[in-house]
Amino acid sequence: GENVEQHPSTLSVQEGDSAVIKCTYSDSASNYFPWYKQELGKGPQLIIDIRSNVGEKKDQRIAVTLNKTAKHFSLHITETQPEDSAVYFCAARSNSGYALNFGKGTSLLVTP
Amino acid sequence: GAGVSQSPSNKVTEKGKDVELRCDPISGHTALYWYRQSLGQGLEFLIYFQGNSAPDKSGLPSDRFSAERTGGSVSTLTIQRTQQEDSAVYLCASSVEGSGADTQYFGPGTRLTVL
Numbered sequence: 001g002e003n004v005e006q007h008p009s010t011l012s013v014q015e016g017d018s019a020v021i022k023c024t025y026s027d028s029a030s031n032y033f034p035w036y037k038q039e040l041g042k043g044p045q046l047i048i049d050i051r052s053n054v055g056e057k058k059d060q061r062i063a064v065t066l067n068k069t070a071k072h073f074s075l076h077i078t079e080t081q082p083e084d085s086a087v088y089f090c091a092a093r094s095n096s097g098y099a100l101n102f103g104k105g106t107s108l109l110v111t112p
Numbered sequence: 113g114a115g116v117s118q119s120p121s122n123k124v125t126e127k128g129k130d131v132e133l134r135c136d137p138i139s140g141h142t143a144l145y146w147y148r149q150s151l152g153q154g155l156e157f158l159i160y161f162q163g164n165s166a167p168d169k170s171g172l173p174s175d176r177f178s179a180e181r182t183g184g185s186v187s188t189l190t191i192q193r194t195q196q197e198d199s200a201v202y203l204c205a206s207s208v209e210g211s212g213a214d215t216q217y218f219g220p221g222t223r224l225t226v227l
């Protein structure tokens with residue numbers, strides 16, 4: 001089955017700096033890669049996603065890049081703010097499956 | 113509009129007891145998913161519903177776990193004879209149709225503690 005690895009497990013940045021979280025996946029049939037943000041006591045919330053026919057997608061301060069050859073994708077957050085502090089999860093979904101396969105999460109702390 | 117709702121938000125039970133967790137998906141969403149999140153871990157897939165049918169039950173960890181969905185809407189996850197290792201946050205998600213790159217929207221979860 002699909003195996004998604006996520007790094008780093010924790011990340012601390014100063015307000016205004018950029019943050020990058022990286023994920024790799026094993027199933028070459030995966031074609032959908034969402035990123036979720038989870039705040040304490042809440043369910044995961046989708047922040048951005050990318051399909052396999054696109055190499056990069058940007059939404060204001062958030063961008064995701066996908067390298068299908070290398071089977072890795074990354075989340076980039078620019079001009080970080082304290083409210084960006086949360087746990088971020090990457091996921092991958094195969095075109096033959098229904099479930100999302102999640103990485104173990106990155107705890108991001110943005111300090112003022 | 114209303115998102116995915118789950119009840120109860122917290123459940124404390126004794127080892128050996130049965131528990132039922134409820135999920136109300138977004139209205140009109142035909143696909144429904146259950147995941148489990150253990151402390152410090154990512155989300156682990158349990159089961160997928162398309163309408164009232166469950167074409168993928170591959171993530172259910174044992175025969176103590178079962179789920180059903182009625183009327184193409186509400187779903188119940190039942191855990192029989194609970195064990196301490198069942199303690200986790202159980203998350204429900206729904207999506208429009210469950211195909212391709214369909215966005216999954218998550219509920220707030222039910223935190224289950226087995227004493």
